[in-house]
Amino acid sequence: MRRLGEEPAPSGAGGGANAAFTSLLEDSAEELYESAPCGYLSTLMDGTIAKINDTLLEWLGLERTAVVGRRRFADLLTVGGKLYHETHFAPLLRMQGELRGIALELKTQAGARLPVLVSSVVKRGGQGEPLLIRTTVFDAADRRAYEEELLRRRREAEQARAEAERARREAEADRARLADALAVLQRSLVPDSLPDVPGLETAVHYHTASADRLGGDFYDLFPLDGERWAFFLGDVCGKGPEAASLTSLTRYTLRAAALHDPAPEAALTTLNAVLYERYAVGGDPRYCTAIFGVVEPGPAGATVHLASGGHPPAMVLRADGGVELLPTPGGLLVGVLPDAPVGSVRTTLAPGETLLLYTDGLTEARTGPGDRYGEDALRAFAAGRAPASPQQLITALTGLLDGFGDGLDDDTALLALGVPAARPTTELPR
């Protein structure tokens, strides 16, 4: 480009520029080799250095006489680089005759490390036999720093990913452990299986609404003495660990109280006093509803004595197909008042008759927007199946619960006791 006011150069001046260019070109190949901005090196096939340029000698801080014929290429490398050279570089070069851009470090005379990129080519003779190795060496300090940064970032990213993965696994393991613990705890709140009661048939079902929230329903059945058996079923307020601890307290209080005084009213009164003392006095009321019963199987059937603290009424399926509710008027939530009234009722179960205790998960199940299943529907359901053995009834009710699907949003406990129907008297031929 020509500046304003400048005259075009006379043709003679062009000749002068060419002369300067020519003098540059006169730079000999030898000088180009020695002073090139990269290192040059030729070695014998065994690596012995035969020729090396000034640039590389300068980088290394070595005298030519100390190198040529005295050192091998690998000697210029750091120890790690030597290992890499022997295990990767040299074999590859032998096999394919050429290698480019290998990252190595030279060790300078002063002890410094010089990151370089090395390319080598095998020169072959007329018969294809390898003669020598030509190598160029580029200063790669900047590039290496960049690569190291990339590698560092990659390592960091891998580490972060590994840590995230570890955290995810730990969280999963924690969740699994918690689920295990909850399942164990849940099992401690209700018996694994009911004992056999001579002259009675029993059946239970427990529906857990949510695996991670401990439910608050409970039941039990245990012997009082040779003739009588106690049983109870109930529902504590709330959900989760606090409900579980309340359930546990309730279950073991009722068991202990019954052994002390087997009257059903006495067991619930004791439970009321315990819960009231433990919770309500501190301003943190917790309570339960419960039915506690004592059953005594006899030759003609079983007598049943029930007491209830605010629990939905028990139901009896009679042998003639009738269904009765057994209300216990006057009973109150257990644990609310210092002296809570307890309601009681008695009945007799004839052969083929079944008593059902249930929690309100069953009657409160949602059957439509704003609709709950309700006591009347339950009664009608039972009437449609009476008479029924405890197992038949529980099986039918389990099917009913399954049919509620998501509408069943609370834990539900079902306990049925019954006197087996009289066997047909027809004798089998011998």
Added chain:
Amino acid sequence: MTNMDIRSRNNVTITGLADAPTVILAHGFGCDQNMWRLIVPALEERYRVVLFDYVGAGGSEPSAWDPERYSSLEGYARDVVEVCEELDLKEAAFVGHSVSAMVGVLAARTVPERIGALVMVAPSPCYLDDDGYRGGFSAADIDELLESLESNYLGWSSAMAPVIMGNPDRPELGRELTNSFCATDPDVARVFARTTFLTDSRADLADVTVPTLVLECTEDVIAPREVGAYVHAAIPSSRLVTLEATGHCPQLSAPEATAEAILDFLAAWH
């Protein structure tokens, strides 16, 4: 894993005379069975030659890689044992280069009926210097090697790949070497490097009872002459041959001499 076909897992190749005694060739750290390419022709004339890649190297099955198993030489020895069993080898001669020489020692101990002779090429039972023992390296040196592997990961993947892919002089090599070197996952190389250079197998040498050839080079940075002498002294049934070769890979730098030494030894044994 147990159902995986061992032959494809270890990329087993079999050449040479089908009815002749078997020689099995095991590569060392950094390479694969291509390392034997220059001496295989000489061996093929007289023997059945079995080549394979350790899991993690060359054309082995990548999904078989197990960092735990291959963190000890026993893991690599199991590869050898499994290949021997798969081919039902009896009294085979095992030729192991570098770290593979020690892998062969372990394998021969496990299945003595299958391995009848050992050829240890540039072996070293311990690369680290130890009280009174000169292995040649310090732990810091090994860390440097790991760094070199790491820093060449970028080099291999970017700069090296095209070079190796297009090798106009010897196109038959290009493809295989691509597989051999570019496919080496740096994580795999790191595990193999640590196992190779940080294992001390000196005590295992005492278990060698089979005829053994120790091949060393006159100048080997990785396995110095002292180490060759040490191995020879530790194995009473061994012969030591020093090849006029430099570097750690005499099968590449002096293939004729290497093949000749192996053939002489095998002929004497048989």
Added chain:
Amino acid sequence: MTPLNITRRDAAAGPVLHVAGDLVYGQAAALRREVERLDLGAGQCLVIDLSGLGICDSTGITALLAARLHAHAAGAGIALAAVPAGTLNVLTIVGLDRVFPIRADADTA
């Protein structure tokens, strides 16, 4: 679940809390907090107006019982007003209709 909204006004006999929404697990604690914030005097009567109540589960009942304890501790009384039929049924089953005075609406003296 309908969100819970509790508003307060002061009548001659004492504070009136109007509860709208569901008194259920996860929400009922708000009623307890609201009640604990009240500065009840002896002789006053706290009225809980349930005319806007949706569902009431056992934690809702617990909150009502806690309110009762809080009022009694202060020497005050408590009454429930305008209890929806479903909740009244539950209160009756569990016997709480005899524990809480129940009024037709909040303004009944």
